[in-house]
Amino acid sequence: MQFNVPFFPEQASTAAKQVDYIYLFLVAITAFFSLLIAALILFFIIKYKEKPGRKAEQIHGSMLLEITWSVIPLGISLVIFIWAAWLYVHMQRAPANSLEVYGVAKQWMWKFQHSGGQREINALHVPIGRPVKVTLISQDVIHSMFVPEFRTKVDVLPNRYTSLWFEATKPGTYHLFCSQYCGTKHSAMIGQVIAMTPEEFENWLASGKAEGSSASNGEKLFQQLGCVTCHRADSAARGPNLMGLYGHPVKLTDGRTVIADDNYIRESILVPNAKVVSGFQPIMPTFQGMISEEDLFQVMNYIKSMGDQQQGGPLNNRSNPDQIRENELRHIQDQMKQQETAPQKPAGKQK
Numbered sequence: 495m496q497f498n499v500p501f502f503p504e505q506a507s508t509a510a511k512q513v514d515y516i517y518l519f520l521v522a523i524t525a526f527f528s529l530l531i532a533a534l535i536l537f538f539i540i541k542y543k544e545k546p547g548r549k550a551e552q553i554h555g556s557m558l559l560e561i562t563w564s565v566i567p568l569g570i571s572l573v574i575f576i577w578a579a580w581l582y583v584h585m586q587r588a589p590a591n592s593l594e595v596y597g598v599a600k601q602w603m604w605k606f607q608h609s610g611g612q613r614e615i616n617a618l619h620v621p622i623g624r625p626v627k628v629t630l631i632s633q634d635v636i637h638s639m640f641v642p643e644f645r646t647k648v649d650v651l652p653n654r655y656t657s658l659w660f661e662a663t664k665p666g667t668y669h670l671f672c673s674q675y676c677g678t679k680h681s682a683m684i685g686q687v688i689a690m691t692p693e694e695f696e697n698w699l700a701s702g703k704a705e706g707s708s709a710s711n712g713e714k715l716f717q718q719l720g721c722v723t724c725h726r727a728d729s730a731a732r733g734p735n736l737m738g739l740y741g742h743p744v745k746l747t748d749g750r751t752v753i754a755d756d757n758y759i760r761e762s763i764l765v766p767n768a769k770v771v772s773g774f775q776p777i778m779p780t781f782q783g784m785i786s787e788e789d790l791f792q793v794m795n796y797i798k799s800m801g802d803q804q805q806g807g808p809l810n811n812r813s814n815p816d817q818i819r820e821n822e823l824r825h826i827q828d829q830m831k832q833q834e835t836a837p838q839k840p841a842g843k844q845k
């Protein structure tokens with residue numbers, strides 16, 4: 495018999511300590527006031543015990559008391575709020591240099607793919623000492639990805655990407671749970687997160703059988719599905735050029751401007767008429783039911799990689815949409831010029 499019931503799971507990510515500090519702070523505050531109140535009750539019971547000849551005296555209001563017991567709890571609540579909100583925001587925003595991993599949840603398993611194209615089921619290999627961002631989608635019902643040792647959890651929804659990030663601090667094998675009741679085998683929807691040293695992780699990646707990187711597979715899909723017949727950089731284009739699209743603002747026909755993030759691109763492919771790009775007709779057919787969640791991630795990675803090619807780096811110009819549009823125009827003009835001078839060269843692909 496083993497009586498190993500640890501109060502907390504192991505702390506294996508940079509956020510784990512910070513989450514635990516807040517938790518301990520809440521426990522300490524609760525314990526302090528519970529004990530204080532219990533002690534005062536006892537003290538008053540004894541002190542004001544009924545005695546012959548003693549009469550209860552009615553007290554009406556005390557400004558000083560009222561203010562004290564309002565201001566002190568207010569201060570404590572504000573400390574908790576500011577501290578927790580700060581940590582929450584910090585844990586929502588993946589650092590820019592995060593390693594990107596993509597996950598699909600379904601009844602009842604976890605499927606992960608890495609940018610290099612390596613895939614795994616119910617296991618996720620990650621390096622330690624580097625932030626890892628996991629972008630997630632569900633193929634059916636609502637699930638939730640929970641790694642207790644990393645103190646991180648996020649709901650995994652159908653039709654909308656969510657993400658979490660963590661930085662593992664110790665090599666080891668950690669629990670991966672689904673923490674949203676998702677059907678009869680919910681309790682079996684478990685896996686492992688395997689944190690490795692960066693060298694081990696590189697070896698693991700290299701040993702994985704990958705048929706091309708995620709982005710290059712996405713490029714193939716882009717051709718197979720016929721996206722390229724409309725999205726191209728020459729005069730036959732019937733859809734917008736997707737170069738440099740990712741992460742940038744897009745003007746819509748209804749006058750709104752939206753940022754082309756993961757969810758926007760997903761919606762553009764599955765429900766193209768939901769948001770129509772300004773200056774274009776809503777002629778794009780829906781690809782709902784024709785592309786799997788895994789393939790969508792690959793197409794998305796291809797579209798992201800087009801952005802990188804255009805900007806010469808993933809982070810350049812991200813905040814300057816005018817510059818991007820200008821570059822895009824110049825790029826199209828260049829391509830048209832190239833076409834004029836060398837008409838036999840196929841346009842559109844620049845790899």
Ligand code: HEC
Nearest residue numbers: 719720721724732733734744762766769770771774776778
């Ligand atoms: C019949 C031509 C056509 C095909 C095929 C087509 N698209 Fe489109 N696409 C368009 C048009 C036109 C628009 C702009 C109007 C709109 O938003 O619906 C567009 C918009 C988009 C956008 C938003 C672009 C922006 O600048 O905001 C994305 C992303 C996109 N398509 C991806 C794809 C992918 C991926 C495929 C293949 C799976 C595909 N399209 C197939 C015509 C097409």
Ligand SMILES: [Cu+2]
Nearest residue numbers: 637672676683
């Ligand atoms: Cu589940």
